[in-house]
Every structure is written in C-alpha cells, then in structure tokens.
Amino acid sequence: MIRYVARRLLLLIPTVLGVATLVFFFIHLIPGDPVEVMLGETAEQADKEALADALGLNDPLHVQYGNFLLGLLKGDVGDSFFYKKPATEVLLERLGATVELALAAMLVALLIAIPIGVVAAVKQYGAFDNVSMLAALIGVSMPNFWLGPLLIWLFSLHIEWFPPGGREGLGSLVLPAITLGTALAAILSRMTRASVLEVLDEDFVRTARAKGLPERTVLFKHVLRNAMIPVLTLIGLQFGVLLSGAVITENVFSWPGLGTLFIEALQSRDFPVVQGCVLYISFGYVMVNLLVDLLYAAVDPRIRYGSS
C-alpha cells in the first residue's frame, strides 16, 4: 500500500505542474494589458512602465514563469488588482461559503439518490423503477440556471419559505443546495441502481439467500456494502464537478463563494484572482481524485496490486 501511495503521489507532480504551466501561459498569452487594467487607459506612460517593472511584467517570459512557480510553492498567485491584497487571501475568504454549499448539495443528493437507486434496483422494471429513472434523466437534463430561478419563483416569491438569495442563516442554504444537488442526485441514483443490480446477480448473494437469510439482511449486509464501493468513487469524483457547478448556482442565488468571486474577477479583469480560482479549483479536483483512488485501493486490494 505504501508503494502504491508513493507512486500515486509522484504521478501527482507532473499533473500539478502541467495544470500550473497551462494556466500561466494561457493568462500570459491572452490579449489585454494588466497594467492598463490597473491604471486605466489614460495613465501616464512612465507610471505604466513603473508598475510593469514592479509586477515583473518586463522580465523575459521564462523568468516570469519561474517566479510564478516559486510563488505558487508558497501559495502566492499574485495580488488582486481590485482588492489590493494577495489573491490567495481573497480566495480563502470565499472558499468556506463554496465548500458549505457543495457539502449541503452533496447531502441533498445522497438523501435523494441512495434510497431511490436501491428501491429502483430491487423493484427492477416495476413502475417505481421506470418513473424514478425517467425523473433521474430529467434531473440530469435540467440546467441549474433554470431550476434555481424556478425554485426562487415558487419558494421565495410565492410561498415565501426561503430567501431568494444571499447567505444569512440555514434557510438561505436550502434552495442553492437543492439546485446544485439535483443533477448529482440524478447521476447517483442511476449509478446506485446499476451497481445494486450488478451485485444482486453475484454468487455470494445467491449463497446468502440459499442459507435462508431474510431478504432484508441479504440486502443491507451483503448487497449494499458491496454496491456502495463504485458509488463512493463517483461521489468523490463528482465533488470536483460540484465545485465548478457552484459557479452558476452561486451567481443565481448571489451566494458569496468562489463562483461569484470568479465572475466578478472576470468582469473587472482581475487576472490574479481568475488565475487563482482556476488553479485552486483544479488542484482541489486533482486532490479529490487522488483521495478517491487511495480510498478505493484501501478498500479493494486488487487495485493496488493490479497497477504496481
């Protein structure tokens, strides 16, 4: 297991370096001068030169790249043009709200998906199976920038149960969490159904039934334990998708997380913050994938032996 973990950690280095390199060159090759953005088009040429010098923008590209990587090692992606403080600091202030929303959405998704997926599999081809899987496909197809306004219209404007936006108290978390969690619930319920169906077909389930175990014991002790492994993997992988999906949901509900910060930074052309958002969310995505792989290897020994 230690060798497997070491190997996976080593493989992480080129991936993280690749992501950082791509983001650096992308931000530096795009049109638009950050100095002009900070000082405005009418600024004096001497002031522009002085600021470009201070930001290191007059250095050769490879020097800038080296400084960028060194900064990144210290968690520094530059200073925000708009907030006039380190972009990492600005990002960290907003990170909590996004993680809170993503966790709540994950909870909503799990509460809906697991029971539906299990019942749909146990009652395969029954009315519940057909209706719930149809609902799941509709859930996957429903854009969250449409579901959000619909929920606001119904639960905020008409029956006034929850606030239409902002982040004040638990009530304000409900509608964004449902909006962000619906598509995930749909994906997870389909995966749970498929996984339970596959395990139901296994020899050990037949043996458990042949031993005369009650159906409830077979389902909860034998089937679910095994069927949940691939579902857990999907949950891990989808957490990264949730983080990026939060960009839209946060903007619909004016949720003060990374997503709204990202769009604000794009509008004000605050490149260090844009760069930081893409970098940190990508790193988060890579780290979650790694964690899922490691957990999966811990649970299922065939994986670590198979790849070593």
Add this chain to the structure above:
Amino acid sequence: MRSPVAVIGLVLLAVLAVCAVFGPYLAPHDPGQLDLPNALNGPSSGHWLGQDELGRDLASRLIVGARTSAMIGLIVVSISVVFGTLIGLLAGALGGVVDQAIMRVVDILLAFPGILLAIAITGILGPSRGNIIFALSLLGWTGFARLVRGQVLSFREREFVLAARGYGASTGRIMWRHLLPNVLAPVLVQATFGMAGVILSEASLSFLGLGPQGIPTWGAMLNEGVDYLLFAPHLSLVPGVAVMLTVLAFNFLGDALRDRLDPRAQPWL
C-alpha cells in the same frame, strides 16, 4: 430502435433540427422587432408564447435561438470527435512513449473543471461564437481520446488485427481499416451525450452573459427573464423548457444507443 424513449428523443431532435435549419422562415415574427407597449404580455393568439421585456415575440426568439445551440453543439462535438478519435487511435495503436506522452497531456487537461475553464476563456477573450467553440473544444476531445485509446488497447491483440499485421498491413492501414470501424459505435454513444453537455454548457455561458452577442440565445433569454420572475415567469420558463427538452432528447437517444450496443447494460425502459 424500439425503445419508446429513443422515439421521443428522435422526435424532439427532429423538431430541433427543423428549427435550426429553417428557423428564420418558421418564426412568426421578426425576433428583434420591438413592441414596448405590449412588453411582458403573456401568451396570446398573436404571440403564442408571449412577449419579452421589450415586447419581442418569445416564440420567434426561441425558434431562431435553436440554430445557435444546435450549431455550436454540432461544431464542438465534431471537432472533439475527429481530434479525440485521431489522438486516441494514435496513442492506442502506437503505444510506448507516444501513448505515455499523449495520456499524460490528457490527464492534465482532464484535471481542469471544463465549464470553469470555458467561462475563463470566453470571459477573457470576449463573448463570441468562435470563442465559445474554441473554449468548449479545448477540453472536449480528451474524453473521446481516452475512450478510443481504451477501445484500441482491447482490440490490439485480437485475431483480426494480428492477422492483418501477419499479412503485412502497415500500422496506418490497421488503424484506418481495422481499428477505426470497431471504435465508432462507442464514439457515437459518447458523441450523443456530448451534444447534451455542449448545449448545456453553451446555455450556461450565455446565461452568464458570455454567449454570442446580437442574436437570440436560450441562455441569454433565460437570464433576461430572471429579472421579471414575479410578473412574467414565462420569460424564464419558455427558454428553460427548450434547453431541458433538447438536453433530455440527446440523453434519451444516448441511453437507448448505449443499451442497444452494450449487451450487459440493464435498460430501464
């Protein structure tokens, strides 16, 4: 194809295709024509889906907007399929260092959350059709490359490939004549789901104000409608239903195709 969901999917897509091709001729009104005195009016005999905040006919804007969604979806998926299949074929068939290098690049690109990068690119380069196509194609091909490579690896040591190699066929010929036809079925399934994903992404970008400017798009219509939720919910409802039905149609079709092509699948209808 006997699956009822596939038939529903095909019918919905046929409607989308007709709107996309003949949209400007089918639209009952000029989609840009203002009628301020009748702004925010609900459905009526003259405007059967109602009018927006500037009095423009919602049905006409919806029909014309179909072309933008369909065109961007088709172009992005075509670029992704062609590029991804070619790269996947090369990686799988050549193996060794080429395979390792290609798959490392694919892994790095897959580490980016797609929609986030697309928002960043269109936000920085500016909102236009070309930039959206560039942004969505940039990562779109990676999934196809990984799929095709996996398929090629599973076929590489099969008898028909070994036989072709045995009678002296070149690597190029084996790739083109023997491997490519065998990987097309799963690529077709993924392309169908890909269309759903791209249309949803394009609508998301348009919703954020990063879509093509000066022409009606479903995402932008939805965004404009959000401000009038209380008085005129149909402004958001109509384009939202259009996006959902289109994505649903592609998902229906993709599901049915996959069930048909994968004997192990456990279809639900």
